[in-house]
Amino acid sequence: MKENPDDEFRICPNCGYKKGFHLCFKKTENSRFRIGLICPSCGQSYNIDWITSDIPELDVKWEDNYG
Numbered sequence: 693m694k695e696n697p698d699d700e701f702r703i704c705p706n707c708g709y710k711k712g713f714h715l716c717f718k719k720t721e722n723s724r725f726r727i728g729l730i731c732p733s734c735g736q737s738y739n740i741d742w743i744t745s746d747i748p749e750l751d752v753k754w755e756d757n758y759g
């Protein structure tokens with residue numbers, strides 16, 4: 693199946709950065725978490741209405757740093 697480039701959200705419409713986005717997690721009113729995108733270049737955030745019920749609370753555990 694040929695991939696349609698128009699179906700890909702990768703380039704920041706605000707500044708034109710082409711290498712994708714950072715993620716953020718924001719609690720919604722019904723105690724779910726909405727996953728948002730943040731442009732690493734200009735900081736513009738985008739809501740893609742991606743909501744997860746799999747995260748009951750933010751319990752962040754540090755893992756290995758591969759940097």
Ligand SMILES: [Zn+2]
Nearest residue numbers: 704707731734
């Ligand atoms: Zn940007």
